[in-house]
Amino acid sequence: MVGPAPGGGSPLENANPLIYRRSGERPVTAREEDDELPDSIDDREIFDLIRSINDPEHPLTLEELNVVEPVRVKVNDAESTVVVEFTPTIPHCSMATLIGLSIKVKLIRSLPERFKVDVHITPGTHASEHAVNKQLADKERVAAALENSHLLEVVNQCLSARS
């Protein structure tokens, strides 16, 4: 479901991309340290889950490339839904599906099972937006993609903590 893997010696599609500043760690509030008070899952918490995902091509995070932004993350804790829109750096980016898959896998691994996770491309920012969205929404295809050990390897690399 994804094009050629990165790192095969081919030149980068976008060698000098725009980069954005990383937001700092979320400061811990006194409320969060209180044993008794519940903290609901909010947009920032979801954004913190995905902002440090590595780009498959660049040694940069999705946040630094502005592929994911806090305003494009919506969560409703009560109704257990999460919606994430991501923006490929260029409209023909061949990595769009891979990036979407990484975000989706990260959220599935990190959120309670009750959540329904919707990951799609920001409308109007990619040439084959519709096709990519369809693949990402299809549970069976996502599951099948993760059976492919090569693809799983690339996704895991995107999700590994940078040493």
Place this chain on the structure above:
Amino acid sequence: MLQEEEVTHLVLFYENRLKDHHLVIPAVLQGLHALSLCEVLAPGLAVSVLKAIFQEVHVQSLPQLDRHTVYSIITNFMHTREEELKGLGADFTFGFIQVMDGEKDPRNLLVAFQIVCDLILKDYVLGPFVEELFEVTSCYFPIDFTPPPNDPHCIQREDLIVSLRAVLASTPQFAEFLLPLLIEKMDSEMQSAKLDSLQTLGACCTIYGQKELQEFLPSLWSSLRREVFQTASEKVEAEALAALHGLSACLSRSVLSSDTEDLLDSFLSSILQDCRHHLCEPDMKLVWPSAKLLQAAAGASFRAGHRITSSIVPLLLEQYNQHPQSSQRRTILEMLLGFLEVQQKWGHEDEEESALLCSRAPLCSVLFSALTDPSVQLQLVGIRALTVLGTLPGLLAPPDVQLVVDHLTRLVLHADDSQSCVAAMEAAGSLAPIYPGAFSGRMVQRLAEELQSEREEEGRRSMQSLRARCLQALAAVSTHPGIVHETIPVLLQCLRQVPKGNVPARACDVVAVCQSLQQVAVQCQRDTESCWYYHQTVVPCLLAVTVQAAMQENAHSPLGKLLLEEEVLSAMVPVVSAASAHLCPELAAQSVSQLVPLFLDGEVSFLPQDSFPCPFQPFQGGQHVAAQRRLVALLMAFVCSLPRNVLIPQQDRLLQELLALSCSCDCPFTATAAAKCFAGLVNKYPAGQQLDQLLETAVSRMEAGLAEGPLRSQALALLLWVTKGLVLRYHPLSSRLTDKLLGLLGDAELGPAVADGFSLLMADSPDVLHKGCHADVRIMFRQRFFTDSVPKLVQGFHTAGPGVKANYLKGLSHVLNHLPRPVLVTELPTLLSLLLEALSCPDHVVQLSTLSCLQPLLLEAPHVMSLHVDTLVTKFLGLTSSPAMAIRIAALQCVHALTSLPVPVVLPYKPRVIRALAKPLDDMKRLVRKEAVVARGEWFLLGSPGR
């Protein structure tokens, strides 16, 4: 011992045997090796032996051990017969080349590389064989060797890399062959080859000159540039920058003859040409790599720095003005800061020639505009850049200095963001010693005015925070003796105002003043004179206000009470302690002769206040002395911080009074202060009969107090502190006292307090009995205490009744928590079973401290922990649903740490752990969910491709 003649015969015999059947060769070589160690070898024989070996033996067809013997013979002769061997000329070099050509064994290579190094460094004649010698060694570059598992020879890849690098980078003669090889390997895909090439290039730069580099500079630059522009690895980037720094330094160093072109100039020009334009695109990815390249080259020498700075700084200033967005401006300013820091390295060289001199005015105006920008990030970088600029000589004109001080004062007082405010204070602290006049005249005065003024119109909260900022800033700026003389009176004035009651006071206000005073004290410690001024001014003032308050307490004045609160007195303790710890002995003696009589005899004459309503008698029995007794805390801060060689007058009387007070006072604060003071003095008391007697008295009082009565906990505090004082100095009585404590763990009433006391024994206490106050602290006291007490703790645990078992576990947890990791790892196998049991103990303190003990062990001793993986997984997962958040977090961190055990050990648990961690993902606390996400993510990667 052999005679010279006998040796000659033997040598000739062995040389002839080299021509013999190949089966005898190993034995012959053994013989020659023994002879090569003889001191009485006749001149000429070494050469003939080597010639015979070179001629008759095909070394590379021998087994490894015999080849090693040949290398050893050569090494021996090179050590003892250097002149003779050099007589052989290039033949020796050629012979050796043939010997080592094709060598494969890493053990032999290490020796052979050493021989080549010696050949070059000791100036043997290489003759026409330079290229051959290079070929025969460089064919191993880059080293690609993985030691076999269970290798008994312990040769690491790194050993070979280092010794080969020493050969390759040993002579400029190799340059024409080596540089193309390095360029080729840098361009390869393998990261290890890249790293090795870059590091070798760096090593070469220390011995090469212009001549060697000239031809290759363009290709070297383009390879280095590519590594920094495109690499994904920070390590490669760092090495490439280091190599560029080396190249630039090498070119700067070379002496020019009159007709050659200055290569440094053209090299820097090409760097500037390739990098400069990227600096104009502050949003793009290449901006930082370009800046780093330029800074690496600029940092190599004054000349390089001058050339690059004078080209880049004006450009960046111009770019700053062209880019109005604050995020872009911040990037530009951060780069500018980097170049200023480079300049700082050479700033002292020549003031007149500084490359920044001509951009001084625009530079200042850019930095000032950053300080007034609404963006906090921009302000922060601006402050840092100004600090660097201020340390460069001659770059801030006096009017600019005043402007800087005014800006910093404004930020300190009015910045909306606390980060800017803190940064401005730090900047003031680092610039104040350079421009003391400007800071004391403008900033200190302004802060003092702010503190005095009472503005009603603003809200109380903003008043509070403004006051806090002024206090912090006064402390931060006190980094110069002249300024200290002005800030201390202001701070003390704030303190004196409290009892007079013109400000509605709270304890935290006084504490804030004390914190500032403490910071000043720490900053004064380096300077004897400031230190004495500080001590003389601050300590009597603190005592005067508190003594006054203690006497007024009877009148129930609320403000006086404030000064005697535990929180306030505890904040004064570090002030007095810091003011006293660094006094020189004479001055300390002077001060102690006033302070001790104050407490023992009520001598108030040295205090700045002259009339007190009643006598000061903290140690006398009396009706209203409870308040006065609290000031023992200040006495403790003073006498326990003095250097050990200062004699304390009436020490024995003082000790008796303290002992009595600690056992008889019903106020825990006073009793503990007296106990600490007693323990602090006992720790420094010279060993001998007097000390033993003193301790006997103390022990009998403690025993009496512990036996029964309302003051048991006071007696326990005394026991704990005295034990600590003695454990620290390895006093023999300490083990008796420790046993007493261990016995008390089984006490139903005191047990839990004793268990907590173990943390007091092991931890560094903040106010007494630490290195800073000159206590007698042996470095290994924790290990020693561990060895002495842990077997008893374990035994006690097994024999104790069910109600008190937890006390032993808690005590053990505290001891283990403070033990250095390496010791813990070696002691672990005997204790692990107990720790695992501790995980099931319902006490939260025990659980938490056990988890925090196990977590680092999982990372550092994976093999020992692997044996218990089943129990660990079960217990950790169980604790992830503990009612206490801190325990859930610690348990999840342990579950995370489990992934660092060997994969085959933990892999079978993967499905179970992943399933179990789904629950904490929905924990009600965010901090717990965060740890669960990290741990679960790591478990998903376990045994999966791409980890």
